[in-house]
Amino acid sequence: MKRSVPLLITALGGFVLIAAYFIPYTQSWGESVAVWFDILASIAFILGGGNLLKLHLKKVYDQVPGWGYSLIVLVAFLLTLTVGLGKMGVQPSAQFTDFAWSGHYREIGSPFWFLYQYGFQPLTATMFALLAFYIASAAFRAFRAKNLEAVLLLGTAFIILLGRTFAGVALTGWIPPDSAFSGLRVENLTVYIMSVFNTIGNRAIMIGIALGIVSVSLKVLLGVDRSYLGKE
Amino acid sequence: MRGHFTLAVVCGLGVLVLPAAGQTPAPAAPTELTAADRPWDNGTRIDLSWSLSSDDAALQGYIIRRRAGEDPEFARVDLVGPGTSQFTVTDLSPEETYLFQVAAIAQDNTESLPALTNAPITPSMEWFDGTRVWFLLTLVIFCGAVVVFIGRARKGATLKLRKIAGLEAVDEAVGRATEMGRSCLFIPGIADINDIQTIAAMNILGRVARTATEYDAKLEVPTSKSLVMTMARETVQTAFLSAGRPDAFNPDAIYYVTDEQFGYVAYLQGMMVREKPAACFYMGSFYAESLILAEMGNAVGAIQIAGTAQPAQLPFFVAACDYTLIGEEFFAASAYLSGEPDQLGSLKGQDVGKLIVAAGIVGGVLASTLAVVTGSSLIQSLVDFFMETMLS
Numbered sequence: 307m308k309r310s311v312p313l314l315i316t317a318l319g320g321f322v323l324i325a326a327y328f329i330p331y332t333q334s335w336g337e338s339v340a341v342w343f344d345i346l347a348s349i350a351f352i353l354g355g356g357n358l359l360k361l362h363l364k365k366v367y368d369q370v371p372g373w374g375y376s377l378i379v380l381v382a383f384l385l386t387l388t389v390g391l392g393k394m395g396v397q398p399s400a401q402f403t404d405f406a407w408s409g410h411y412r413e414i415g416s417p418f419w420f421l422y423q424y425g426f427q428p429l430t431a432t433m434f435a436l437l438a439f440y441i442a443s444a445a446f447r448a449f450r451a452k453n454l455e456a457v458l459l460l461g462t463a464f465i466i467l468l469g470r471t472f473a474g475v476a477l478t479g480w481i482p483p484d485s486a487f488s489g490l491r492v493e494n495l496t497v498y499i500m501s502v503f504n505t506i507g508n509r510a511i512m513i514g515i516a517l518g519i520v521s522v523s524l525k526v527l528l529g530v531d532r533s534y535l536g537k538e
Numbered sequence: 539m540r541g542h543f544t545l546a547v548v549c550g551l552g553v554l555v556l557p558a559a560g561q562t563p564a565p566a567a568p569t570e571l572t573a574a575d576r577p578w579d580n581g582t583r584i585d586l587s588w589s590l591s592s593d594d595a596a597l598q599g600y601i602i603r604r605r606a607g608e609d610p611e612f613a614r615v616d617l618v619g620p621g622t623s624q625f626t627v628t629d630l631s632p633e634e635t636y637l638f639q640v641a642a643i644a645q646d647n648t649e650s651l652p653a654l655t656n657a658p659i660t661p662s663m664e665w666f667d668g669t670r671v672w673f674l675l676t677l678v679i680f681c682g683a684v685v686v687f688i689g690r691a692r693k694g695a696t697l698k699l700r701k702i703a704g705l706e707a708v709d710e711a712v713g714r715a716t717e718m719g720r721s722c723l724f725i726p727g728i729a730d731i732n733d734i735q736t737i738a739a740m741n742i743l744g745r746v747a748r749t750a751t752e753y754d755a756k757l758e759v760p761t762s763k764s765l766v767m768t769m770a771r772e773t774v775q776t777a778f779l780s781a782g783r784p785d786a787f788n789p790d791a792i793y794y795v796t797d798e799q800f801g802y803v804a805y806l807q808g809m810m811v812r813e814k815p816a817a818c819f820y821m822g823s824f825y826a827e828s829l830i831l832a833e834m835g836n837a838v839g840a841i842q843i844a845g846t847a848q849p850a851q852l853p854f855f856v857a858a859c860d861y862t863l864i865g866e867e868f869f870a871a872s873a874y875l876s877g878e879p880d881q882l883g884s885l886k887g888q889d890v891g892k893l894i895v896a897a898g899i900v901g902g903v904l905a906s907t908l909a910v911v912t913g914s915s916l917i918q919s920l921v922d923f924f925m926e927t928m929l930s
């Protein structure tokens with residue numbers, strides 16, 4: 307029963323979505339299935355929040371190494387939750403002035419907005435900015451010319467990077483754009499590599515991915531693959 | 539007296555003629571505008587056709603407008619080029635009546651009188667969307683091939699599979715973690731369970747969990763979606779049960795972190811630095827965090843295996859991980875690892891799909907080349923049919 311019901315729901319939901327794609331009269335059924343998922347996902351927020359609290363409270367209580375980080379997580383979580391749910395500092399909306407909570411929770415100047423604008427967003431941007439350093443370190447390793455394939459990769463990457471800069475374009479700017487050799491200008495080489503070699507590789511991968519998705523979906527819908535339910 | 543009269547006549551004519559000389563006459567209007575419901579569609583399209591304006595060669599094009607039942611005036615739909623006498627209006631509602639008009643527009647934006655449809659028309663919804671019939675046919679052939687090969691595999695047919703290095707390395711990675719007395723970290727991406735990549739990741743997690751149980755290695759699964767956490771717990775618990783060690787299952791090792799992409803990354807980075815996992819598995823849907831995580835795993839000396847169907851992230855994983863499951867390998871993992879005939883048969887079915895695609899590519903390239911070389915209108919129409927009807 308514990309396996310049959312999820313399998314039945316999966317098959318039903320999947321086949322309804324397929325039918326909705328081909329049969330116009332069933333389009334609304336597909337939309338309903340999508341709404342059910344949204345409802346489930348909303349309830350799951352409570353599940354996630356509960357798990358977060360339990361885990362970090364336990365770490366703080368047991369004073370495991372690094373419990374201070376858990377304390378920061380708990381304080382930040384509860385503070386944001388209280389300020390956001392309570393709509394603290396939010397003015398009532400112009401339409402419903404008699405209702406204290408009628409304003410938008412992200413109203414400019416409210417404490418929640420302040421936390422988002424000056425706490426959350428800079429931290430997120432910092433994490434994203436780290437990517438630049440990691441790209442440099444990964445490129446350093448990936449572009450080491452240790453065999454023929456690596457040399458080809460290095461050469462291609464060099465042309466592409468050069469073609470994206472003004473200096474690179476200027477380097478071959480002396481080749482007349484309307485001559486027979488205009489294809490050797492760095493910016494044209496870059497376009498050629500991207501639109502031919504890169505596209506070919508990408509499409510090959512995309513075709514494989516598309517076929518893989520159909521195959522896995524079919525196995526899941528027919529119940530052939532149940533490893534996501536725990537069965538191998 | 540006569541001179542005054544002549545002057546007055548000339549001035550009068552000038553007043554009448556000069557402004558008219560500065561104004562371009564409106565182009566001739568298109569005629570015989572007809573609207574017909576598009577057959578075999580989902581009730582959102584109407585086909586319009588009209589006779590070209592007699593000034594067609596000098597036009598900027600034709601403006602198409604529509605008016606729904608309750609609308610006060612006509613709204614512009616599109617502008618089509620000169621020589622065009624047909625147009626399909628899309629995004630209509632099957633419960634609404636529409637009127638259409640088409641006007642010729644000159645180069646200086648002067649419009650002709652519009653041609654109007656005679657009567658309101660309502661797009662009707664058919665029971666089947668005929669525009670998708672070729673897609674359905676392809677899907678039936680492909681799914682049929684998968685089912686046929688599953689049937690053959692059940693009957694005992696031998697199916698040969700090439701080795702996938704990334705999947706062969708799962709045991710090696712977990713074994714290494716056991717030897718080093720460190721944990722295995724499994725990251726199932728940042729998508730929810732409605733993403734097929736997350737389901738494929740769960741399939742691999744089952745195998746990793748089972749190996750970890752057998753080797754007595756610690757497995758940790760931080761998730762960025764709470765539904766994924768629930769699913770991962772079920773998967774790992776069952777793996778522990780089937781390995782005969784239900785007591786070793788620790789639900790707290792599979793936990794929710796945050797839905798926020800970079801919050802999740804920040805947690806994982808800190809955790810990697812502190813705990814230094816010996817094996818990292820990145821399976822699922824990843825975006826900008828792929829390289830940050832893989833580089834951090836590399837920095838702490840972990841053996842890393844990644845798998846995703848995000849083509850943009852594959853180069854990052856290839857550069858930073860020891861093994862990468864590229865696209866279809868990632869989806870084949872479940873079948874490959876389980877070794878069950880049912881699942882292996884589905885992989886052979888996939889090969890039939892690849893054959894169809896390859897045949898289509900080769901046939902399309904040959905036909906296009908022949909159409910250009912020979913100038914044959916028959917071959918060109920076949921290519922057009924393939925491109926515009928079958929593939930669209």
